[in-house]
Amino acid sequence: MNHRKDFRIGEVLNKLSSACPHIHKCVSVVHHIAQEFNIIPKTTSHHQREQRSLSIELKQLVMNFYSQDDISYQLSDKRDFITINNNNGTSKTIQKRILLFSLREAHQLFLIEHDHTDAYLSLGSFS
Structure with a gap:
């Protein structure tokens, strides 16, 4: 049974690597999937650029x-x-x-x- 899970994971990895030839796209897809399954916390706030203007x-x-x-x-x-x-x-x-x-x-x-x-x-x- 454990062998069957490994086969499915390998299948998913093959599909992911063929669908995303660029590594930065794969990382963002995997990051999004991990957030959807609550493996890592979802980011609620995006980084806001701080503008330091002169007084x-x-x-x-x-x-x-x-x-x-x-x-x-x-x-x-x-x-x-x-x-x-x-x-x-x-x-x-x-x-x-x-x-x-x-x-x-x-x-x-x-x-x-x-x-x-x-x-x-x-x-x-x-x-």
């Missing part, structure tokens, strides 16, 4: 840093402005500014200037 205060610190006259200078032409649309539907026009340093140098200056706060910021987020 509003930190964004404001960076914008104020870029607006300093020793970091960037303002273009003088009246056509050199940009319009920024806010989330609440209003828009604001500001004069364009040119950096006096490279982004890497400006980032280093920002970190030196704000070392007393917990305002660590990567170069990618700074730009």
